[in-house]
Amino acid sequence: MKALRFHEYGAPDVLRYEDTARPEPAPGEVLIEVAATSFNPVDAAIRAGLLRQVFPVALPHVPGIDVAGTVVRLGAGATGRVAGDQVVGFLPMLLDGAAAEFVTVPAALLAPAPTTIPLTEAAALPATALTAWQALFEHAGLRPGQRVLVNGAGGGVGGFAVQLAKGAGAFVIATAGPRSTEAVRADGADQLVDHTVTGPAEALTEPVDVVLNLVGAPEARMAELTALTRPGGVVVSTASPAVADPARGVRALGMQLRADADQLTSLAKKVDAGELHVRVTASHPLSQAALVHERSAAGLISGKVVLTPTD
CATH class of the missing domain: 3.40.50.720 (NAD(P)-binding Rossmann-like Domain)
Known part of the structure; x- marks a missing residue:
């Protein structure tokens, strides 16, 4: 599969969109085919090494703490989801994220995606x-x-x-x-x-x-x-x-954000009820992620930017 990774800390040009092995779900996890992730400022801070004392990620690392996608397969003991479910989630910062074609996620972190907006836009919701x-x-x-x-x-x-x-x-x-x-x-x-x-x-x-x-x-x-x-x-x-x-x-x-699937489920329901609007200001393929990081550093991003595995 294709994934966005960095092998060392540094400027946006350390980001590479490259081939890597597709992950397999561990017990309690599900495999998700990613529709989109989103850019968050913390992605840039982790990539630059500014948070290595707080979030000591293993290199190479796949960023992307938001995910929207479709459940493909369940690991042993994973419950609450079935193949074909469209879901959203906020992912653990220390683990590989969703800037890839596939990602494995603990099933307990996932919520049903809103149904009234495109799945790619739903990636702007979780974090x-x-x-x-x-x-x-x-x-x-x-x-x-x-x-x-x-x-x-x-x-x-x-x-x-x-x-x-x-x-x-x-x-x-x-x-x-x-x-x-x-x-x-x-x-x-x-x-x-x-x-x-x-x-x-x-x-x-x-x-x-x-x-x-x-x-x-x-x-x-x-x-x-x-x-x-x-x-x-x-x-x-x-x-x-x-x-x-x-x-x-x-x-x-x-405050430090924590994952909460129940809260995320309620927020997704607010989207479907028309009580909460998801504002996506731009969408880019993962291959252009370095450009997004550069624009963020220059103060040129407002609202939410989503990143998709395909053009």
Whole structure:
């Protein structure tokens, strides 16, 4: 089979689309024919070696933490799936991923794919939607009527966060650049802040209950986000460390995404119910993955990009 792999850490040009052996499902796993994976910034960080202490992958490594595809065969003891099922999943970061024609996945990590969108587009759902859901509801405990600031709403996680927060009855303030303003507005943001013109500290006139930070920022800027949060509120960050304010009871939480097939099943159902929109901004064959990594490094990607094994 063909797979995207890197044999050493480095720049995007270490990525090779090459022949390798098709994997066989171990006990409890299923073999999936991949329809698509998606690009996530963590893929670039792992490829560059920036996270080797956290995610010490074995080389050569196949990236791709999202998968959408069709079950081909079950390993011994694998249950809950049958051959022909169309599924989505968030894959373990230490193992080979879905940037290949086939991948093996623990059956327990998989959820039925949405049926109302193409299977290739469904690859944009797992990691980003799970991150948004867990950040807002598990970590921040978002409730109806609260004010939430999504800092970095133009990315994949941000788009889902705006939609989920709005769907939960929150007043949503979103920061975004000019390229993603219309998409974020369509996601349901009540107030938009163009981060190329002004920051949220200058734009907001009322405090918020929840800040979800999705971008890297210096400590001083993170402290500004904390200052925008009302007493008893919370700042959750997927990027730079959040800053707490114990005197005002403002909590600061970092988060690491975890796989949850039940949550992913619920999110897929929201897609089919028309309550959650999957926004794919570009699709490329795996053979062009290095170009996608380069565009990401140059800040030229907004929304979600999917990668397919075929042109």
